[in-house]
Amino acid sequence: MVSSFPSVMHGPLFYRQSELDKTMALKANNGNFDAIMTLSDTSKSDINWWITRTRTTFNRVSHGSSSVTIYSDASLTGWAGVMNDASTGGLFSEEEQTNHITYLEILACFFHT
Numbered sequence: 001m002v003s004s005f006p007s008v009m010h011g012p013l014f015y016r017q018s019e020l021d022k023t024m025a026l027k028a029n030n031g032n033f034d035a036i037m038t039l040s041d042t043s044k045s046d047i048n049w050w051i052t053r054t055r056t057t058f059n060r061v062s063h064g065s066s067s068v069t070i071y072s073d074a075s076l077t078g079w080a081g082v083m084n085d086a087s088t089g090g091l092f093s094e095e096e097q098t099n100h101i102t103y104l105e106i107l108a109c110f111f112h113t
Helices: 007-014 014-029 041-052 101-112
Strands: 070-074 080-083 084-091
Touching: 007 014, 007 041, 014 041, 070 101, 080 101
Parallel strands: none
Antiparallel strands: 070 080, 080 084
């Protein structure tokens, strides 16, 4: 049965069970993301909900022009950023350097502000 509810507003209701299944599987497999997991019937039903709606629903990504643009870059050791005519940069701490490069790229944006 296809619900008449707007998917954009109710989408989070249809991945909650999958998140719970994932959490239980990770606990059962000592945090191993490569382990095999079994989806519950509810998760399978939720996946079908998404399949039936992905081609017909949308949600606006942009809500207008941005007021600030920050350019940043990061390596595993340091970061740099530019906003308007101001540039800055620095080194990550040893603890920060243990994070994934994507995390470090986002972290650089926060250092710049």
